[in-house]
Amino acid sequence: MRPAGRLTTVTCVILGITAATSRAALLTSPAQLSSSKKYDYIVVGAGPGGSPVASRLSEDPKVNVLLIEAGPSDQGVLDIQNPFLAGGLQGSPFDWNYTTTAQKGLNGHTVAYARGHVLGGSSSINLMVWTRGSRDDFNTYASVSGDSGWSWNSIQKYFLKAERFVPPTDGHDVTGQINLKIHGTNGPVNLTVANAVLPTDSHVIATTQELAEFPFNVDSNSGDPLGVGWILGAYGNGVRSSASSSYIDPFLSRKNLDVLVETTATKLVQTGTTKGLPAFRAVEVQQSSTSKNYTLHATKEIILSAGTINTPKILLLSGIGPASQLRSLGIKPLVDNSNVGQNLVDHPRLSNQFGVLNVSDDVTDTVLRNTTLFNELLGEWMNTNPHQGVFASSGANQIGWLRIPDSDPIWKTVKDPSSGPTSPHIEFLFSPGNVPNPGEVALPDTGNFFTISTVVVSPSSRGSVTLASKDPFVSPIIDPNFLNTTFDAYALNYAARASGRFVSAPNWKGFVTGQAGPFAEVDLTSDESINTWVREKTSTIWHPVGTARMGTCKDKKSVVGPDLRVKGVDGVRIVDASVLPNVPAAHPQAAVYVFSERAADLIKKGSCVC
Template sequence: MNLMVPFCLCHRLHPSAYVMLEPTHLVRSTANMLKLVVVLASLVSLSFARLLTSPDQLSASEYDYIIVGGGTAGSVLANRLSEDEDSKILVIEAGSSDFRNLAIEGPQNAPRLINSQFDWNFTTVNVPGLNGRSLPYERGFVLGGSSSINFMAYTRGSEDDFNRWANVTGDDQWSWDSLHPYMLKLERFTRATDGHDPIGELNVTLHGTTGPVGFSTANMILPADHRVINATSQVDGFPFNLDYNSGDTLGIGWLQSTVADGSRTSSAKAYLAPSLFRPNVDVLVHTLVTRVIQTDTQDGVPVFKGVEFAQSAGSQIFSLNATREVILSAGAVKTPHILMLSGIGDNATLAEFGIETIVDSPDVGQNLQDQPLVTNQFTVNSTDTLDVLRMNATFAAEQQALWDSSRTGLLSLSPSSHVGWLRLPDNSSIFQDVIDPSAGPTSAHYEFIFTDGFVSFVSEYPGGNFFTLLTVVLSPTSRGNIALSSADPFDAPIINPNFYDTEFDIFTIRESIKAARTFMAAPSWDGWIEDEFGAFKAAVTDEQIEQYARNTSDTINHVSCTASMGKTGSTGRGSGVLNSDLTVKGTIGLRVVDASAFPFIPAAHTQVPTYILAERASDIIRNITSV
């Protein structure tokens, strides 16, 4: 058997980005392996006694809360709701329980999780804005959800992002000031594994130190890191930002990642695992919720407190009721899918598939927002980039052994050490025709992600040493959708991110690529950067840059807003699917808690906003009014 160790610096790499190693360094002898198995077996039996693999193992005939999905948000809910000892919680997860798999735990292993058993393996439609290309659309298919397979960026978003949520919902409890205590509650800053002082990498005083979600800055300093920081003082328009999680994101600084003590921090690891010691939590894995069920009617309003579920297509269908609530936390792809299968959606669309409409909610599955990105590669005059992990198998094996034994070394690094949050100039020509779509002046239009090594979604690694600067549209105006492909819950839904459907989005990615060139021309790169590479180098004119973007862009996998919040009680198309307390409009007993509930995608990575939303949702459900 071979062990696949990635050279990982982005959310998806070409297959050539993997290095094959024999795993002989993992097991020194059969005897040692047997000892390890015995120890692990005892730990598993102790720690995960409430993990169930069959509906026949359920400990109750009904539960107070049934949480559909044990992902980023669902794991938070399981932990917080089970703090009430009298509440009985059931989590139903379609994927596996294997969130402690070493492939998930290792920060540099992220690329090998794509299209793996931990991924739903969704695929988009042929996207017109990508010149008809279809994309893999990664979503976590394991406890922890996408927090178990993502690239671990720890970004709250801007103050303006959350204040817009408050404005759109008419609920000030979604404002930055109201949510800030939850930001501190959830997080735990940890120091780098190499012991270096984090002064100058973030403002420690802005962060929590006792929460469940461990995060850090870079676990070790790479040769290119200081070149990034030095360049911020050499080129106008790219200021240094000590801590983008302050609420004012703008500028370039050190990336904070959900990596603690050299390993990934997933929602399952941070929230769900501790709750499994509690007797009032059951977690059923390998089980798909096929629909939520109307169980009653109160004053003419349908009550949804039941779920149907099965373990495979054609297998026995089970049903179970909640005494208090059913909570959909299945993610921004599956949550709207389940709602539509349950008769909650656009009446005309549901009728096409023979599904009876119980609640006519035309916004279900609409308003999909995601952030497209482009990789831009530079050749470098160096032999010490992380490309060495794929060029030197012996060195890669040594690094694997180092991580295995101490959780240190290059494989403890998150995919990037630096990011930049940037805005188009106020006098940009696009604003003559388009109103600024960002949430406000502290919210970025586009992002830089700095990666040490070669990253491409469309090209094989050509050999040599590289530095890649990814550019991302953060405040997109294009809107996609999730749609039914059939009435069979085991058929994947139709996913259309609809990238580059608007002039603003293609303008922004074009200008971000130009800005990348400007930044990489700073004196700090002299003698180290040799040249631009490949299709990036060939894209010079605006038209060429646009085609380069359409031909090479991918998703950063931040799908959001497909069952969005609106003002409580508002109705009609465009008013949202949810009230501001996350209950589904036109229903009783049904709530949505995941990224599908966002009214707008934050100009950030979506992992931490999902944690924030789930933490507040837990208090809403428990009627807790102070953090």
Template sequence: MNTTDGYDYVVVGGGSAGCVLAARLTEDPDVTVLLLEAGPDHAGIDSLDTPGTWASLLGGAYDWGYHFTANPLLDGREVPIPRGRVLGGSSSINAMLWYRGHASDYDAWETAGAKGWNYASLLPYFRRAEDWEGGATAERGAGGPIRITTPPNPHPVAAGLLEAAAELDMTVLDDCNGPDIEGAALANLNIDDGHRGSTARAYLDPVLARPNLTVRTGATVTELVFAGTRCTGVRYRSHGVVEVRAHAETLLCAGAIASPHLLLLAGIGDLEHLGEHGVTVRADLPGVGRNLQDHPLLMGVNFRSRRPLGPVRDNGGGAILNWRSDPALDLPDLHAFIVQGPHATPEVTKRYDVAGDVFAISPGLMRSRSVGRLSLRSADPEVAPDIDPRYLSDPRDLDALVSGLDYIFDLAGTAALRGLIDTPAAPDRRLDRAEAEAFVRASCSTFFHVGGTCAMGVGPDAVVDPELRVYGFDRLRVVDASVIPILPSCNTNAPVIALAERAAALIRGHERTPS
């Protein structure tokens, strides 16, 4: 094993959060940072750069290839959960949606115990990250690393969704990232002049020449190294095993799957669970891996088009819709987006024909009540953990998704969409309750929004404190979606980037959370 002299900060994971931290921390020329990424560099890979073909990346060479555990409530299916294994992480393979949800989503973090984390505290960091095409406002930022645009020439099915929503007396929003989120809107996209705006491209590429920044790809971290309760660095595989020291801190940015996995392998987690796998207990921190949350998505409601769909535009979508499954709810819980092509699970395509000119409106649940867990399958770091969001374990989630399925057929009945739709394709008609439940179970998949597995807060299940430090340890923080105590009702890329922006300020001493 080789041992290096070390760096001030070792950042584990070059994804959405890790690239932000590496860029922001090295703004101080007296600080040295090592960024470790298991996958390859993103540079020069056309498939990562082209927005319209992002879906072809899922399950491919730049995806970790994880699956959720088989779920009896989904007919025993194992749902794939893509996670980026390349510089930029999931921001290099995702759908490039920049959506922040509602202000109350972040106020809920503070209510859950993450003192000092609320919408008011995060808004400056959302704005710091943004280069919004509409320019700076009280809610939006300009001049930041992430270019954010709307479709300049929306696909007809995207425009059709907005018109259909208006026919059903829903609001057509000027900006889905404004204070009101209920209604339809053109999507905000991380697309800059036809190119993907990953964190690797937006944050890291412009600063690669900094002498205090070292980026190593093809470096898979397998172990955290400790001296008592102080984390002193990590061991990683790259042409052999290398140990590197972190003089100031080790920053886990490996994502909501790999970060808790590394903590569990280090003996930080539930006492009994670690014992079951022969892992020596370093700290009984039972919240590690618990509180796993995700947004379930139906892939999707498919319609045969009256005319050829033409070339894919933007990210293959272009418009979104938020509404309530129950009028008694205070805020929307359902979300849908357009797909400029078929969108269906293998189980659905076995039953229905989705070949040819078919497009989809895909609904999902952004306020899921089901909560799962990540746990060890083995003490071997090569063995992926068991990842179980327990989709539909709360029956209210099934009710909401059935309602969402029905509303898509209401949209399809509008004049705006009747002009585009020849016939329903999958399902091929409006379904009764029993049929709709069966369709939900067969088509339920994921928005790729896993979080919560190292939750920030107080109490017995909290893993990190409001400054993102792992309880009971020195010089070890987690900065990624795993620390989110309650998933916001939106795509998670924007919240993770804002979280990492604020984490960088906390680490540099530019801000403190209330004690």
């Protein structure tokens, strides 16, 4: 959530001197595939859903796996590798660069909707925050699916299997920043706490001792996330740990794992019937709207991991979805399921800026305004092993999770949308710099800032993904329906006020000067003023889930069953964030990784629940 333009300009200058990580060659065209090789599994999408499942399935040398990614390779891309530069990736060539429909709850504004268009998917362009979610989140998944294997206690072995804690590169003692006993040490995904001290660190932590409203939590990944504590990030040794670098790059030498990039899956192809159900064990792919069309076959399964936006798009293009909608676009319905593309749920975000007295306390803006300093810090990162300095961290060291109190009057009129008492309603992210909202100057010429980004993490609004055309290269219609319920709007209003209370703690005196930037015009005592601020400035933190939701075998409102097989068809399974029935009150990448880890086991065992 940092300015993209400034970072991209500098990065382009220095990419030429950045050494690319050694890596086996990737296939860049379907024409390079062997005509004699048969694939057991074809996985579409190389994000935190597809990459782990492809990697785990290919652990068996007798199983051939093809992983297809629409975007390019992430090899040697400095902005992806370097944690501090992550904010420049939204809106870059590694982003699908989608845009939502005009949002009624946001006074008609559209929202830029970043999704990863690169090997590693959104794990290659996100802000790397690793949060498991609450025990109530996963127990709800178990309840909704009727499968206890998705419960908090059952899923823990997969968190441990995925994680590898890496000590921070500055060598500091992590006591009080993480509970090492609950984390994995041998998994593929590197995780760490802050590699560099930020000026705001001591103030954020001190506030937890001064204001009872914001208690300290040593590790929000315990299943009980409520409170304020240190961020655990998906990077290690000063380098991003993506689905690509964790699950694909180390295993490209496997002869039974082929990775095809720059290739778009346009639709699934029916290959027959199984017990009266249409079977889909082939997928059509193209590299552009004018390029040759290829049909690739799998002997066992097609695994869709194209993400919350593109997985339903592929299903709809394949004739799997609401029959009337498909007919209106000239697509023959093969499986009538009105739930495909519905239940889109995402986390709305709002940045609230405060001024800081000293220039050096605004780390982000100070660095971005000073090319000499920028290059010095980048040089420090590049010339140290493991990488050190400010550029070895993501730029935000603490995170907070809060619930609206049970005594709040909102509960007299609305039902609590969270999954349970351990799940927060609101998230705080603390940044030593300006984090702009839509329509604001990304990098102001003057002023020094501390930003508290507020997020509704248990929203009740639901939206949809639908087709605009039967042309697979036309973007779908994305409507997250932000702030379309009383609760969601109220929660963000509550969060904006709470951010003001946070910096009222005594330790901020002499550090924070008060509300700043556009937020300076907001009267926190006025419902009207805050509501105007919320409706005009809210966007997203890019956590869409739910468009192919999981349910029990008999649940007619779901798209996949407990084993993630697509209902009404044979040969297709979905493994990505689209299957989550509700958005976790967390950054969802960790949940997607463990869903993929368990899905790989289910596939290996040949599990068929429904």
